[in-house]
Amino acid sequence: MIRLQASADRRQFIQSLLAAAAASAVITPERLLAGAAPADWTLGVADVEADIAPRALTPIAGRAPADFAGVLYRNGPAKFRRSGSSAGHWFDGDGLIRRFRIADGRASLAARFADTAKRRLETQLDRIVMPGFGTAAGEGANIGNNDDANAANTNVRLLGGELLALWEGGSATRLDPETLATEGIKTFRDDLRHMPFSAHPRIEADGSVWNFGGNGKVTGLWHLGADGRLIDFAVLPLPRASYFHDFTITARHIVIVLQPWLQTRFGFPISKTMAWQPELGTQVMVVAKDDLSRRRIYELPAFSAFHYGDGWEEADGTIRFAGCLEADPTFGQSSASALLQGEYIAPPRAMLKQIVLYPDGKAVLAATGAAGEFPVSDPRRAEQPHRLTAHVTGYDGKGPFPHAIATWDWQSGRSDSFDFGADQLVEEFQYAPGNSAREGDGWLIGSTLNLKVGASELHLFRAGDVAAGPVASWRADVALPIGFHGMFVGA
Numbered sequence: 001m002i003r004l005q006a007s008a009d010r011r012q013f014i015q016s017l018l019a020a021a022a023a024s025a026v027i028t029p030e031r032l033l034a035g036a037a038p039a040d041w042t043l044g045v046a047d048v049e050a051d052i053a054p055r056a057l058t059p060i061a062g063r064a065p066a067d068f069a070g071v072l073y074r075n076g077p078a079k080f081r082r083s084g085s086s087a088g089h090w091f092d093g094d095g096l097i098r099r100f101r102i103a104d105g106r107a108s109l110a111a112r113f114a115d116t117a118k119r120r121l122e123t124q125l126d127r128i129v130m131p132g133f134g135t136a137a138g139e140g141a142n143i144g145n146n147d148d149a150n151a152a153n154t155n156v157r158l159l160g161g162e163l164l165a166l167w168e169g170g171s172a173t174r175l176d177p178e179t180l181a182t183e184g185i186k187t188f189r190d191d192l193r194h195m196p197f198s199a200h201p202r203i204e205a206d207g208s209v210w211n212f213g214g215n216g217k218v219t220g221l222w223h224l225g226a227d228g229r230l231i232d233f234a235v236l237p238l239p240r241a242s243y244f245h246d247f248t249i250t251a252r253h254i255v256i257v258l259q260p261w262l263q264t265r266f267g268f269p270i271s272k273t274m275a276w277q278p279e280l281g282t283q284v285m286v287v288a289k290d291d292l293s294r295r296r297i298y299e300l301p302a303f304s305a306f307h308y309g310d311g312w313e314e315a316d317g318t319i320r321f322a323g324c325l326e327a328d329p330t331f332g333q334s335s336a337s338a339l340l341q342g343e344y345i346a347p348p349r350a351m352l353k354q355i356v357l358y359p360d361g362k363a364v365l366a367a368t369g370a371a372g373e374f375p376v377s378d379p380r381r382a383e384q385p386h387r388l389t390a391h392v393t394g395y396d397g398k399g400p401f402p403h404a405i406a407t408w409d410w411q412s413g414r415s416d417s418f419d420f421g422a423d424q425l426v427e428e429f430q431y432a433p434g435n436s437a438r439e440g441d442g443w444l445i446g447s448t449l450n451l452k453v454g455a456s457e458l459h460l461f462r463a464g465d466v467a468a469g470p471v472a473s474w475r476a477d478v479a480l481p482i483g484f485h486g487m488f489v490g491a
């Protein structure tokens with residue numbers, strides 16, 4: 001295992017996030033939050049101007065079981081524009097951490113921005129200047145390390161008892177789980193300060209955590225105990241400098257999908273440093289957890305992707321996991337930039353598929369025919385075969401955001417879905433385990449943005465009967481833009 005001291009690898013990580021000084025500033029009108037109903041999909045990328053103090057949600061339909069209790073934490077970008085300057089990409093807004101709490105049939109909401117160095121500087125300058133995934137550095141950008149550009153906007157997870165806002169180019173950000181106040185960046189070990197800790201950690205059945213960090217020809221590989229303490233960190237060489245946002249694990253292996261969207265140079269915006277080279281196909285690298293030098297490369301036709309599902313391994317060594325696969329990276333390259341200017345560039349739709357890696361070295365993609373993003377499965381089935389993958393779906397082609405939630409049943413090949421209709425934008429839903437251990441007996445909980453009334457909503461479904469519609473729904477008195485990821489923590 002390679003230790004990362006003041007090595008070339010470390011410099012490479014940091015260089016990859018140094019500023020390329022160039023003018024940014026896409027001029028867009030400042031959007032005001034909430035109330036301007038009915039709205040179109042651009043309410044999903046509107047700015048939130050201040051933290052949202054804790055408030056009760058109004059029950060609007062159904063009733064949650066009396067014993068259903070817990071907290072849904074979610075994160076997503078919510079401030080993109082300042083005084084005529086704008087982030088250049090949806091992925092680059094300031095992270096707003098949302099906390100939905102449900103108990104005794106009642107629900108409440110609070111939301112607070114991560115207090116990052118980026119946000120502090122831009123508040124002071126009253127301009128968007130820090131570079132990011134699709135944003136160039138503006139005048140006044142100040143980058144000494146990865147975390148100066150950290151937007152803390154992609155995921156929020158309770159790991160080892162700590163609530164962490166996650167990004168993919170720098171450290172996790174520690175938050176107070178009750179007040180959501182920022183406590184500082186998370187440093188797992190002094191020599192790993194500012195090292196990327198990605199937004200998609202994978203959790204093993206025993207609660208221990210694997211994560212990667214940073215792309216290029218190497219990636220960092222983190223292994224934490226269930227208590228959140230660092231077990232080990234390694235630098236993993238990669239066969240190519242693919243961009244990857246997510247990965248998966250099985251009981252014995254780390255699985256990294258290397259799409260042919262390749263980094264060709266360092267600098268910002270990161271999306272502009274990458275070239276789509278479909279003729280190279282997609283590779284899947286499978287690495288043994290107990291011996292990182294043991295690896296196998298599988299070959300697949302070219303596809304682009306952001307998200308994968310939990311993986312598992314069968315007795316004969318066959319590996320299976322879900323992926324939301326796109327024909328090319330148009331969404332990340334250009335659509336997600338245009339969104340902030342109120343423009344919709346239709347990308348190839350992400351389709352839910354299963355990636356199957358056979359022990360004889362053959363790899364196949366099993367199609368479902370279902371469009372889908374944000375694949376989520378029952379966390380109790382991590383590293384085990386599972387039947388159901390929840391995902392958002394229901395795209396109408398008129399805007400970027402989905403209108404429906406569904407589960408795909410890999411055994412029956414059937415979709416169980418509920419369409420909220422054109423007036424609702426649907427965000428990632430999370431599994432909330434029920435009282436029984438049987439998969440599908442639990443709940444799906446998630447939020448939507450109701451464009452008709454200009455307000456965010458919270459909905460609870462039976463995971464095994466999505467088509468029946470929400471068991472309970474609540475409405476907020478604020479509209480929060482569409483977020484990315486989060487987790488449910490049962491009470």
Ligand SMILES: [Fe+2]
Nearest residue numbers: 245306484485
């Ligand atoms: Fe993600």
